[in-house]
Amino acid sequence: AQSVTQLGSHVSVSEGALVLLRCNYSSSVPPYLFWYVQYPNQGLQLLLKYTSAATLVKGINGFEAEFKKSETSFHLTKPSAHMSDAAEYFCAVSEGGGGNKLTFGTGTQLKVEL
Amino acid sequence: DAGVIQSPRHEVTEMGQEVTLRCKPISGHNSLFWYRQTMMRGLELLIYFNNNVPIDDSGMPEDRFSAKMPNASFSTLKIQPSEPRDSAVYFCASSSSGFSPEAFFGQGTRLTVV
Numbered sequence: 001a002q003s004v005t006q007l008g009s010h011v012s013v014s015e016g017a018l019v020l021l022r023c024n025y026s027s028s029v030p031p032y033l034f035w036y037v038q039y040p041n042q043g044l045q046l047l048l049k050y051t052s053a054a055t056l057v058k059g060i061n062g063f064e065a066e067f068k069k070s071e072t073s074f075h076l077t078k079p080s081a082h083m084s085d086a087a088e089y090f091c092a093v094s095e096g097g098g099g100n101k102l103t104f105g106t107g108t109q110l111k112v113e114l
Numbered sequence: 115d116a117g118v119i120q121s122p123r124h125e126v127t128e129m130g131q132e133v134t135l136r137c138k139p140i141s142g143h144n145s146l147f148w149y150r151q152t153m154m155r156g157l158e159l160l161i162y163f164n165n166n167v168p169i170d171d172s173g174m175p176e177d178r179f180s181a182k183m184p185n186a187s188f189s190t191l192k193i194q195p196s197e198p199r200d201s202a203v204y205f206c207a208s209s210s211s212g213f214s215p216e217a218f219f220g221q222g223t224r225l226t227v228v
Contacts, residue, residue, distance in 0.1 A: 032215050043118075043205060043219035051215065090157065094215055101147065101170060102207075102217050104157040 002027045002093045006105035014113050019063075019078040021108045023091030026072065032094040033074040034102065035065055039087045047089075050074060061085070086112045118220035120206050126226045132194040135223045138187055139208030147217060148181055148191050149205040157205075163189065164211070196227045 007022040025031055032051050036044040048059025055067040061084075065076045074091060088109050092102040119138040127133050139146050147162040161171040166183045174181070178197070183189040193200055203224050207217040 034216055036219075043221045044207075046216050046218070049214075049216050100145075100215065101159055101162050103159070104149075106156045 002031065002095050002103045004091050004093050004103055004105035006091050006108050008108055009106065010109045010111065012111040012113060013081045015083055016080050019076070019081045019085065019110065021076040021089050021091075021110065023065075023074045023076065023105060024072050025074060025091070025093045027093055027095055029095050032100075033065075033067060034092040034094070035059065035063070035074075035076050036090045036092060036104075037061075037087050038090065038107075044090060047076070081110075081112045083112050083114075086110055118206055118208050118218055120204075120220035120223050122223060123221060124224045124226075126228065127196055129197055129227055130195045131227075132192065133196045133200075133225060133227075135191040135204050135206075135225070137189045137191070137206030137220060139189070139206070140218055141187070143208035143210045143218075144186065145209045145211060145217075146183060146189050147207040147209075148189070149207065151203045151205060151222070152201075160191070160204075193225075196225075198227045201225055201227050 003026045005024045034049045035047040037047050038044050048057045050057050050067045058064045063078045088107045090107045091105040094100045094102050121136045144165050148160040150158045160173045161181045163183045181191045203222045205222045207219045209217040
């Protein structure tokens with residue numbers, strides 16, 4: 001069975017500071033991994049995905065994530081936070097291939113302060 | 115493409131009434147997912163379909179919930195009878211079994227059962 005653990009339900013950073021949102025996964029097969037962002041009263045939007053190609057994945061809005069198999073991690077980073085990054089972020093895992101269900105973490109609420 | 119379309123966006127109903135949520139997936143996608151989001155339980159997968167066939171409905175909370183996908187362009191999630199604890203945001207998502215396995219989400223239906 002696949003699962004995702006997101007450490008920290010709330011993260012607060014200053015504008016311009018590094019953003020680091022943590023995600024660890026469990027999967028019995030090589031996984032596909034995703035980060036989604038959710039703004040208030042909206043659906044989930046894909047930030048980036050890992051599908052067994054390059055381990056460092058770049059996404060939209062300056063975010064990137066690195067797949068580390070030895071650590072079973074897929075942490076999300078952004079060098080410099082912007083006020084518009086305030087949202088909830090979800091890590092998700094799929095056991096490879098299309099048409100397979102995504103299992104989501106519990107989410108991390110990112111707050112960006114002046 | 116207009117993306118995944120859900121209707122209605124908001125639904126307020128009285129306890130005991132039947133509620134039907136609707137979803138139109140992205141054209142060409144062959145997998146469809148229904149998720150429920152609450153503060154207490156986060157994002158839960160209720161059911162998913164591949165090629166219009168239900169693959170995993172283990173997340174459906176009880177017999178009051180049912181989902182159908184009569185064709186590749188339409189799905190419904192029905193709750194009968196509805197209860198206040200069903201109040202949540204319900205998301206529909208679709209994906210393709212091709213190279214890009216990520217799921218694309220609709221804007222959600224906010225259900226309130228009073």
